[in-house]
Amino acid sequence: MRVIDNPGEMRAWADAARCSSKRVALVPTMGYLHAGHLSLVRAAFEHADACVVSIFVNPLQFGAGEDLDRYPRDLDNDSRLLREAGVEVLYLPTAAAMYPEGFQTEVTVTRVTRELCGRSRPGHFRGVTTVVTKLFNAVRPDVAVFGEKDFQQLATIRRMVDDLDFGIEIVGAPIAREEDGLALSSRNAYLSADERRAARCLSRALDAAQNSCGAGERRVPEILRAVRGVLEREQLARVDYAEIVDPATIRPLDRISGEARLALAVHVGRTRLIDNAPLRVSGEE
Numbered sequence: 001m002r003v004i005d006n007p008g009e010m011r012a013w014a015d016a017a018r019c020s021s022k023r024v025a026l027v028p029t030m031g032y033l034h035a036g037h038l039s040l041v042r043a044a045f046e047h048a049d050a051c052v053v054s055i056f057v058n059p060l061q062f063g064a065g066e067d068l069d070r071y072p073r074d075l076d077n078d079s080r081l082l083r084e085a086g087v088e089v090l091y092l093p094t095a096a097a098m099y100p101e102g103f104q105t106e107v108t109v110t111r112v113t114r115e116l117c118g119r120s121r122p123g124h125f126r127g128v129t130t131v132v133t134k135l136f137n138a139v140r141p142d143v144a145v146f147g148e149k150d151f152q153q154l155a156t157i158r159r160m161v162d163d164l165d166f167g168i169e170i171v172g173a174p175i176a177r178e179e180d181g182l183a184l185s186s187r188n189a190y191l192s193a194d195e196r197r198a199a200r201c202l203s204r205a206l207d208a209a210q211n212s213c214g215a216g217e218r219r220v221p222e223i224l225r226a227v228r229g230v231l232e233r234e235q236l237a238r239v240d241y242a243e244i245v246d247p248a249t250i251r252p253l254d255r256i257s258g259e260a261r262l263a264l265a266v267h268v269g270r271t272r273l274i275d276n277a278p279l280r281v282s283g284e285e
């Protein structure tokens with residue numbers, strides 16, 4: 001596995017790969033890899049001949065007071081996992097290579113980023129779309145894989161790629177979970193034993209909503225009542241948001257008729273966790 005730390009060298013590798021008619025996939029990450037990230041790599045190989053994984057803890061997408069400084073890192077383990085997974089290139093740009101002196105250009109997707117995490121984390125998605133644009137320009141992949149775990153991010157990237165004619169196929173990969181339902185996340189490493197137990201309330205709340213919907217409930221306020229009931233019973237949890245939205249536009253819904261997604265952000269102790277699930281009324285697929 002080759003390790004590349006700057007955009008120029010990354011572009012040169014990508015040009016050579018294209019000359020040899022290789023279809024290239026990119027999987028952007030912030031490292032501290034887990035089975036969810038590796039499922040993205042597997043999905044990448046279903047769509048491409050070569051896979052580039054980027055690891056970059058992007059300062060631009062962290063707000064003041066967020067966890068940029070303590071974000072978990074383990075590059076040795078990450079490299080080993082990616083080598084074992086058959087990844088060709090680990091793209092590991094430095095912050096100085098990504099944002100040199102004088103950097104001042106940002107990419108903004110407006111409406112899809114307004115609700116949910118966009119409201120709780122102002123500027124977050126602008127940081128994401130800016131860094132993903134830079135990663136796309138360095139790797140120029142045919143396909144890029146993102147997890148449904150961050151489904152507002154996925155919707156934002158899809159919108160950006162359509163709006164700005166990137167010509168990159170965007171693949172969404174399902175959420176990988178622990179056995180008890182907790183969505184895998186690098187931030188789970190922050191949780192104490194008690195918080196880890198409490199964190200199960202997110203997937204339980206998703207289950208409660210899916211059961212309610214499966215039983216025919218279409219009224220969003222009713223479904224959200226069940227969701228909040230589960231979350232508020234957990235003493236270590238504090239709800240940031242629990243909303244049901246259209247998965248493409250991220251607009252809040254009043255009733256479930258077609259596609260709908262329940263999205264949660266919950267603070268468990270000092271750690272903010274997100275999760276989501278599709279909702280379907282019984283009999284509708």
Ligand code: AMP
Nearest residue numbers: 029030031036146147149150175176184
């Ligand atoms: P991160 O390193 O947390 O920025 O995540 C990098 C990519 O992995 C993003 O596209 C995430 O949506 C995806 N991802 C993170 N956790 C999971 C998970 N549990 N299941 C599937 N994809 C995930």
